[in-house]
Amino acid sequence: MKQRLVVIGAGMASGRMLETIFEAGGDFDVTLFNAEARGNYNRLMLSPVLSGEKTYAQIVTHDAEWYEAHGVDCRFGEVVVKIDRANRIVYSNAGGVPYDALVIATGSSPFIIPVPGKDLPGVCTYRDLEDTNAMIAASKPGARAVVIGGGLLGLEAAAGMAARGAEVVVIHLMGHLMERQLDPAAGYLLQKDLESRGIRVHCKGATKAILGSARVEAVLLEDGTVYPADLVCMAVGIRPEVRLANDAHLEVARGITVDDQMRTSDPAIFALGECVEHEKQLFGLVAPLYDQAKVLAATLLGQDAAFKPVQTATKLKVTGVDLFSAGDFADAPGREDIVFRDPGRGVYKRLILEGDQLIGAVMYGDTADAAWFFDLIKQGKSVTDLRDTLIFGPAFQGGAQTDPLAAVAALPPEAEICGCNGVCKGKIVTAIQGGANTLDMVRMATKASASCGTCTGLVEQVMALTLGDSFSANANPPMCKCTDHTHEDVRRLIKSIGLKSIPAVMQELGWKTVGGCASCRPALNYYLIADWPLEYTDDRQSRFVNERNHGNIQKDGTYSVVPRMWGGVTTPAELRAIADAADRYAVPMVKVTGGQRIDLLGVKKADLPAIWSDLNAAGMVSGHAYAKGLRTVKTCVGTDFCRFGTQDSTGLGIKLEKLLWGSWTPAKVKLGVSGCPRNCAEATCKDIGVVCVDSGYEISVAGAAGMDVRETEFLCKVTTEAEVMEVIAAFTQLYRENARYLHRIYKWVARVGLDWCRAQVEDPANRRALYDRFMLSQSIYQTDPWAELAATPADWAPIADLTLRAAE
Amino acid sequence: MTAFLDIAALDDIPRQGARVVKTMIGCIAVFRTAEDQLFALEDRCPHKGGPLSEGIVHGTSVTCPLHAWVFDMNTGQAQGADEGAVQTYPVRLEAGRVLLDVTRLARRSAA
Numbered sequence: 033m034k035q036r037l038v039v040i041g042a043g044m045a046s047g048r049m050l051e052t053i054f055e056a057g058g059d060f061d062v063t064l065f066n067a068e069a070r071g072n073y074n075r076l077m078l079s080p081v082l083s084g085e086k087t088y089a090q091i092v093t094h095d096a097e098w099y100e101a102h103g104v105d106c107r108f109g110e111v112v113v114k115i116d117r118a119n120r121i122v123y124s125n126a127g128g129v130p131y132d133a134l135v136i137a138t139g140s141s142p143f144i145i146p147v148p149g150k151d152l153p154g155v156c157t158y159r160d161l162e163d164t165n166a167m168i169a170a171s172k173p174g175a176r177a178v179v180i181g182g183g184l185l186g187l188e189a190a191a192g193m194a195a196r197g198a199e200v201v202v203i204h205l206m207g208h209l210m211e212r213q214l215d216p217a218a219g220y221l222l223q224k225d226l227e228s229r230g231i232r233v234h235c236k237g238a239t240k241a242i243l244g245s246a247r248v249e250a251v252l253l254e255d256g257t258v259y260p261a262d263l264v265c266m267a268v269g270i271r272p273e274v275r276l277a278n279d280a281h282l283e284v285a286r287g288i289t290v291d292d293q294m295r296t297s298d299p300a301i302f303a304l305g306e307c308v309e310h311e312k313q314l315f316g317l318v319a320p321l322y323d324q325a326k327v328l329a330a331t332l333l334g335q336d337a338a339f340k341p342v343q344t345a346t347k348l349k350v351t352g353v354d355l356f357s358a359g360d361f362a363d364a365p366g367r368e369d370i371v372f373r374d375p376g377r378g379v380y381k382r383l384i385l386e387g388d389q390l391i392g393a394v395m396y397g398d399t400a401d402a403a404w405f406f407d408l409i410k411q412g413k414s415v416t417d418l419r420d421t422l423i424f425g426p427a428f429q430g431g432a433q434t435d436p437l438a439a440v441a442a443l444p445p446e447a448e449i450c451g452c453n454g455v456c457k458g459k460i461v462t463a464i465q466g467g468a469n470t471l472d473m474v475r476m477a478t479k480a481s482a483s484c485g486t487c488t489g490l491v492e493q494v495m496a497l498t499l500g501d502s503f504s505a506n507a508n509p510p511m512c513k514c515t516d517h518t519h520e521d522v523r524r525l526i527k528s529i530g531l532k533s534i535p536a537v538m539q540e541l542g543w544k545t546v547g548g549c550a551s552c553r554p555a556l557n558y559y560l561i562a563d564w565p566l567e568y569t570d571d572r573q574s575r576f577v578n579e580r581n582h583g584n585i586q587k588d589g590t591y592s593v594v595p596r597m598w599g600g601v602t603t604p605a606e607l608r609a610i611a612d613a614a615d616r617y618a619v620p621m622v623k624v625t626g627g628q629r630i631d632l633l634g635v636k637k638a639d640l641p642a643i644w645s646d647l648n649a650a651g652m653v654s655g656h657a658y659a660k661g662l663r664t665v666k667t668c669v670g671t672d673f674c675r676f677g678t679q680d681s682t683g684l685g686i687k688l689e690k691l692l693w694g695s696w697t698p699a700k701v702k703l704g705v706s707g708c709p710r711n712c713a714e715a716t717c718k719d720i721g722v723v724c725v726d727s728g729y730e731i732s733v734a735g736a737a738g739m740d741v742r743e744t745e746f747l748c749k750v751t752t753e754a755e756v757m758e759v760i761a762a763f764t765q766l767y768r769e770n771a772r773y774l775h776r777i778y779k780w781v782a783r784v785g786l787d788w789c790r791a792q793v794e795d796p797a798n799r800r801a802l803y804d805r806f807m808l809s810q811s812i813y814q815t816d817p818w819a820e821l822a823a824t825p826a827d828w829a830p831i832a833d834l835t836l837r838a839a840e
Numbered sequence: 841m842t843a844f845l846d847i848a849a850l851d852d853i854p855r856q857g858a859r860v861v862k863t864m865i866g867c868i869a870v871f872r873t874a875e876d877q878l879f880a881l882e883d884r885c886p887h888k889g890g891p892l893s894e895g896i897v898h899g900t901s902v903t904c905p906l907h908a909w910v911f912d913m914n915t916g917q918a919q920g921a922d923e924g925a926v927q928t929y930p931v932r933l934e935a936g937r938v939l940l941d942v943t944r945l946a947r948r949s950a951a
Contacts, residue, residue, distance in 0.1 A: 550903030
C-alpha cells in the first residue's frame, strides 16, 4: 500500500520537497493543505509583482496541472485546525485525513507591533499575495504610504509602492537600514539611494501609534513626528507559525524543534521551512530552506541525509540597487576588515577575515564579484595568498604585483584623471611642463582635483612621474591615519559636496577605517556643526569627554564645575548659591580662575546633574570652561568706577559674552575688554581683544598667553558698541567657518593672513552675512547644556551596582 | 564556570559609548559599538587610572580620555607604542538585554 503523506502548507520549502520526492520516483499519496486559496508560488518574487515588473502568473511555481500530474490532493483554502497524533489524522473544517507521515510547513507569520491603531483598515503586513494586492491598490500616484521596518521586506515594499507612484516614508527603529545584513556605511549608501528615488527614510524612529478613525490616516512616532498615511505596511519581522504544533503538544522552542532529519519530537511528524528551529537556529532565507527540503525528501524516501545549515547570502530585490551581504560581518575578537570605497561611483566593499579565512562580505554598488566571495566564504579556504588583492575580486588574482606609478605611467594622455572637471592626463602633464609644480598650481591651471578631491592622489602621481625627484608631495599632513585628506580639504569638501553626517563624510571621502578614531571624530563633528547648523545634529559620542560631560575631567576622574559669570561680575546671591553647592557636594577645592570666575573642583560624575540643577536654580548657566567654544570675556571696571575709564568696558564685556556664549569654535576663544589703554583686562593677549579709547573701540585679534605668548594684532577701529558686536561676531564666524579643528585664532590667522581676515570683515555686506550666519547658529546652539542634561540624572550614575549583590 | 547576570537594557548604553557597573573589584565599563557589539573592560587605564568608560569609541577600540592611550576592546591590549592591558570580562547581548559574566567579580569578596 502507498504511504499516505500529508503536507500542511504549500510554500516554497514544501514545494521543493514534493518536487524532489517526485523526481526521485517516490510513490506517495499526497494531500496538500494550504490556508491561502492557491498553490505554491515564488514568494521571493512578490516584490517584482508589487513594483509591477512581474505578474502573479509569472511567479507561480506549481500550477494545477503539475499537482494533478503527480496525483496531489489539493486542499487550498482549507485551514487545518487539529492534528490527532494518537490516530494519525489531520483535521480541517471539512473533515479528517489520515497520514502515515505528516509534514508541517506552516511558515511564519508577520510580527505586529502592539501599538494603538494596529487593527485599523489600511494597515497591512507583507507576507502573501493578498498583502501585495492591497499595497498595489493603495499605491496610486500621490497616495501616501508609510512602511514600518527598514529591513529586507520593508524596503522592498517601499520601493515597490514608490515605483507605482506612491509617496513612501520608511520608519526604522535602528540607526541604519537593514542593520542585520549591512554595516552602517552600506546602510548609509542604501539610504542615499532610496532617498534619490523619493523614498523618505526616518531612522531611529519608534512608532507610538497609528492614527485614524474609520481607517488609517497617519502614523505618530515617539519623537512626535507625524506622517500622514493612506496605507501602513508593517514589516518589522516574522515569527515562526507554531500554533498547530503547540496544540498537538509537539516540542516547540521558538520554532518547532527538529533533528538533522527534520523530524519533530513525534517520529511520524516532520517539519520544515520558516516554522522550524534546528539547533537553536531559525531560518528565513530561501537557501537553507531548500536544503531542508532536500533532506526531508531523502528522509521520507528512506535515504540517509542530514541537514547542516550553511552560510547564507542576502540580496535586496530593488531594481537598480546593488547590494549583497553574506556570512558574518560583526566585529569580534581576531577579526580584520578589508575595506574598499569608491565614493564617485557609490561603491563600498568590506571583507571580514578571521585567521586566514574569509568569513563575511558586505558589498554595495558593485556586486559583480559577490558569487566569488560567497564561494570563498563557503569553502573556508585560506585566503592568505590572495589577501593583498582579494578585495579587487577574481579578475585581479594571479597577476604580478603592480606598481601604482606604473599604472599611471601607462595611461594614455587622453585618459581622464579628474572626473568632476573632465581633466585628462595630457592636460595635467602640459600644465606641469608649463611650470605648475605644486598641487595648488595644477589645480589653478587645470581644475584637476579641485572639486571632490578624490583624484588628488592620482594627480600627485602624474606630478611625480612628470617632475621626477623634484616633486615632493603635499607638506600639509593628512587629518589622521583614517584619511589621506588634510583638514582643509575635508572642510572644503564637506561644503562643496554637501556632506551632512559623519558616515557621509567617511563614505564620500573614502575613510580607511570603520568608525574613524578619537582624533578625526571630534573634528568632523565640529565641522558639521559649524557648516550645517540647521541640518546636522550634534553627535555627543564623537566629543571629547569634557564636552560630552560639560565639565573638565580631572586626573582622578572627577570634574570641575564653573558657572558662567558674565563679564566677571557676580552678586552676593550667586556667591551664596556657589558656597551652598560647594558645601552640599563636599567640593574639595574652590578656586578663582584666570578668567574671572569660580571653579568648583573635584565633583563626582554622579553629582553633576544635581549641582547643575542647584546652580541653575540660582540663575546661573554653564560657563563652558571645558569647551572648544566661547570661554570668558574678561573686563575691567570701566567708566562705572574707574577714574581713567573711557567707555563702559564692563557693560560691553557682558554684552559680548551674552552674544557669543554657547557657540562652538575650532578651539577655545577668550576675550578681554579694557576700558582704557592701561589695559587692566589684559585684552591684548586674548584671542580677541577690545581696548576702549575716547574716540571709540580698538579691536585686535590673534593674541595668546599659553604655550605660545603673543600680542594681538590690530584688526580695526570702530566708534559704537553695536559695531564692536557685529565685527566680533563676524570675525568669530569667519574663524568658525575656516579654521582647522584645535587651531586657536592666532594659528589660523598665521595661516590665512590678517589682511585676508580684515578684508572679509571690512566689507559691509560680507560682514553682515557672516554676522547673520553666526546668529543663525546661535539660534540653535545658544542653550544651557546643564539645564538639558540635569533632567536625566540616572544617565550619570552607574548602570548597575553589584557591590551589594556580591556581599550576600 | 560562568554566571551571566542581566544588568541593563541595551538601549541604556549609548551607541559608541559606555556605562559603568560598580563591583566589589572596582568599576567595569560596558561598551556598545556602532554595530551593537558589547565589550566589558576594567574601567581603569593602566597608565594613570583614567576612566576608559569616558573615552571615544571607534570601531572596536576605545581611546582613554586622559592621555589618549588606545585599547583594543577585544583583547584589552594597549595599541601602538604603549604597553599595557586592561582586564576584559565576558558580556553578551540577549533579547535586547545586556548580560555580564559576574563569576570573576565576586572572587575577591569570597577570598
